[in-house]
Amino acid sequence: MHLKAEQLSLSHGEWTLSADGVFGQGVHLVTGPVGSGKTTLASALAGIFEPASGRITHEGISRLSLSMQFPEYHVTGFLVKDEIRSWHLPVTETLQKTGLTGRQDRKTLTLSRGELKRLHLTCLLGSPWDAVILDEPFAGLDCMEKRRVCTAIEEKTHPITIIFTHEQAVLPAADVIWEIEGNALVCRGRVxxxxxxxxxxxxYLTRALEEGARPENIRLQDATEALCRMHA
Amino acid sequence: MIHAQNLHHRSLEIKSLHIEPGHTAIIGKNGSGKTTFLKLCAGIELPHHGTLTISGREPRAVHTGWVGEVPDNNLVFRTVADEVASGLRFQRTPADAIGPAVSAVLSEMEILHLCSRTSHTLSGGETVMVACAAALALSPELLILDETDTHLDRNAAGKLETIIRRRPAPCILQCTQDMDTAARADRVVYFAGGRPLYVGTPDEVFSHLSETEMYPSLWRIAGCI
Incomplete structure (x- = not known):
């Protein structure tokens, strides 16, 4: 099972981005500067942005979902309970997981932005997908919620998870790191x-590396554990 | 500079809160009342009960720059240059002074290359930088940034922080979920359940949060070295 970008070229006017690579099973992290094309690439991989050339193939993937940066774009239910039902999920259990118990009759778009993002991600990650593409999943979430989303991602309920982010504090354990550099997608390799x-x-990771530590993964706890091992 | 007394508004309940001029980070969980407090400070909403004053004045009488958490909602005009110029035009700045002022603020933000771009072609992060430029062009007394850094990469967030450290406004309220950024502010207000639970220097406030995910990651790393 994989998602493959073959000699892909994406463009907006004079701006272009090239991408070539295979996203196999596991957690992939894609980072890049502001305006480098993360959202455009996420959209192209999900099939909602037409590439200028090249192609994207989905091998063994029948159910794929894209989580867009702004949760408002996903809302289809007027009330919170309608929104949860639209994902075919149980209302009470989902509200509990989201920390929104008792708010089933609240108008969905009156939730705070963070609460809405929590609701959306809980629904999306609670549904069965072969591949999920998450565009800035941590934007708008508090630290505890970011950790909860990371835990859900690390459970690997979905065979392929591709995360586009510039989160700097709370990250999930990842298998492969990609970066957008100089208008091209570059694979840095496996973690x-x-x-x-x-x-x-x-x-925190660069600081740990500067100290000579060799973290086993990219989370803060991996960096602190590597430092502690050095000083043990 | 900012003084709230017996304030009750939606989920917000503030008995007494005083914020000095300088850079104040507003932190707390989702739904803790941070954005509601910022909206009251900006005069976007009026308190149901109690008072909130800024330098002794009503918030709506204060010259405030606001950059909200949804980047798309921050831009109104077609091009970046028009967006940044719009506030200056509303202020009736002489026409020949507007162009140089727009270029100056875009240069300061290091986004002069975006000047002729149409707003809808900008990425989320670029939109935030343009919205900040538009706010700063007006030399506000109070600058409010509501989780703007959430859409920025490390370099762009660093640029914004550098500008904030130059004190473009006497008072800056920055709501953030990046605790390393909050740890570099002059002071921190931690909201919980609609109340400012801890107020003080970063050292004072984060000493209460050392066992939580909210403790700054760089402090955590420094503790291991």
Whole structure:
């Protein structure tokens, strides 16, 4: 099972992005500067942005979902309970998981932005997909919720998870790191070997590397454990 | 500078809160009342009960720059140049001074290359940077940034932080979910359940949060070195 970008070229006016690579089973993290084309690439991989050339193939994937950066774009239910039912999920249990118990009759779009993002991600990650593409899933979430989303991703309920983010503090354990650099998608490789080459690594990770630590993954706890091992 | 007394508004309940000029980080869980407090400070909403004043004045009498959490909602005009110029036009700035002022603020933000771009072609992060430029062009007394850094990569967030450290406004309220950013502010207000539970320097506030996910990651790393 994989999602493959073959000699892909994406363009907006004079701006272009090229991408070539295979997203196999596991958690993939894609980072890149502001305006580098993360959202465009996420949309293209999900099939809602037409590439200028090249192609995207989905091998063994029959159910794919894209989580867009802004949760408002996903809302279809007027009330919170309608929104949950639209995902074919149980209302009470989903509200509990989201921390919104008792708010089933609230108008969906009156939730705070963070609450709406929580609801959307709980529904999306609670549904059976072969592949999920998450565009800035941590934007608008507090630290505890980011950790909860990371835990859900690490459970690997979905065979392929591709995360586009510039989150710098709370990240899930990842299998492969990609970066957008100089208008091209570059694969840094598998974790942990890819970590030293990752230019957009969070500061806590670069700080740990500077100290000579070799974290086994990219989470803060991996960095602190590696430092503690050094000083043990 | 900002003073709230017996304030009750939606889920917000503030008995007394005083915020000095400088850079204040507003932190807390989703739904804790952070954005509601910022909207009251900006005069976007009026309190149901109690008072909130900024330098002794009603919030709507204060010259405030606001950059909200949804980037798309921040831009109204067709091009970046028009967006940044719009506030200056409303202020009746002389026409020949507007162009240089727009270029100056875009240069300061290092986004002069976006000047002729149409707003709808910008990425989320670029939109935030343009919205900040438009707010700063007006030299506000109070600058409010509501989770704007959530859409920025490390370099762009660093640029924004550098600008904030130059003190473009006497008072800056920055709501953030990046605790490393909050740890570099002059002071921090931690909201929980609609109340400002901890108020003080970053050291004082984060000493209450050391066992939680909210403790700054760089402090956590420093503790292991």
């Amino acid at each position: 942990p070997e890819a970590i030293p080459a990752w230019k957009g690594a969070p500061q």
